[in-house]
Amino acid sequence: MTIKLRYFAWVRERVGKPDEDIEVPSGVATVGELMVWLASRGEEYAHAFGNPKVIRAAIDRSHVKPQTPIGKASEIAFFPPMTGG
């Protein structure tokens, strides 16, 4: 299954790109598990996802929790807590 990942703010800066398409590996079922797997992909990913507690996620443009199943997501975004307004 191919999914588009999008990164914002310092997550984007640490990963070094604004988005990418990935194949979700078998065994990765939730958003939290996806973050753990991402952290293992290299130094920049470890820097970005090393502390998943401070990262928020959205599936197809709706906020989700780490335990949310990836399901049939086509776009998953990762970003720090919001600071707009």
Add this chain to the structure above:
Amino acid sequence: MTIKLRYFAWVRERVGKPDEDIEVPSGVATVGELMVWLASRGEEYAHAFGNPKVIRAAIDRSHVKPQTPIGKASEIAFFPPMTGG
């Protein structure tokens, strides 16, 4: 002791004048007692002050309660509950 009385909104309309100078009679010590005495001054006053519970008062431009002593007031105002804003 001469005091200026001022009336506003329907209190003014019922009394029939916006203000007047009065001599506070002996025995009238509080704002509430003044309202009771005013109610006795004739039909228009009875109409205005017949139900003192719905009338608010101010001494020298500060809100006061019926039990407040008249003291050295120079101006006492009577009016319905406020409806500004």
Add this chain to the structure above:
Amino acid sequence: MTTTFLVRIQREPFDAATEAGKLTRGRTDVGALVTFTGVCRGAEASEPIAALTLEHYPGMAEAEIERYVAEAIERWPLLGVTVIHRHGRIVPGEDIMMVATASSHRQAAFAAAEFLMDYLKTCAPFWKQVEKADGKIWVDAKTTDDVAAERWAVTAGRHAAE
């Protein structure tokens, strides 16, 4: 911290946007500006009205509002406060009054604006009379307004009728 404040009672219309804008112009410490505008509606208690007339107690109205503004400045870290209240005849669609509060942060600006409105409604000496088809009548005070004002009195309350 300097707080600029302005209280004005006037017969003439005012421009709420211009007045609120003055609180931020030429300074970079304001992060939040809340403006409340009270507008004359075309109906009162579901009946159409032609206009409303606001009577006020000159001298006391200004003094009373200045007291609430002083208390708001004491309670919240405000950088600016403007209160303008009209009197006289006002037709539907016209602005009746405004409160604007400026602060570094939004909570203070919102809280102060609501506090000022609650006290203005219940304690500032203004009385509304509306012109309906069957004549002029004085608007009754609302119990809900008293309740709204009382919530601030838990810690202060010195502006309730004493």
Add this chain to the structure above:
Amino acid sequence: MTTTFLVRIQREPFDAATEAGKLTRGRTDVGALVTFTGVCRGAEASEPIAALTLEHYPGMAEAEIERYVAEAIERWPLLGVTVIHRHGRIVPGEDIMMVATASSHRQAAFAAAEFLMDYLKTCAPFWKQVEKADGKIWVDAKTTDDVAAERWAVTAGRHAAE
């Protein structure tokens, strides 16, 4: 009751007064108009800043804000709601965003404006970066903003991260 609403995300400056004014123009059912304007301050955490840059998640930002607006309209008797949020580089003194709410009565207008602000701050996908003398840094989210947003969740809460 028809509620007009507008949500706009844009790079360009906006005029808060003009936008708020549109909510009352040509109608006489609005009695209360609350406008909140978020302004770029010249300092962040006591250090001077040259500018801030707002990054956002296009598509989600609009959708998310429209969800809060829909919920506000469901919760309070609103006649109009406008939310405008800028992205890109903004210098001190410039407006960052605005919320305007119109209702017959002030409590609804105030509550809805505060509700919208609390959710915008914590849930709308925007991120602020400030330019200080020693470089660019991302602004940290505030715990106080989360607490502010949580107070509305007692009865609804479906916009918290699910």
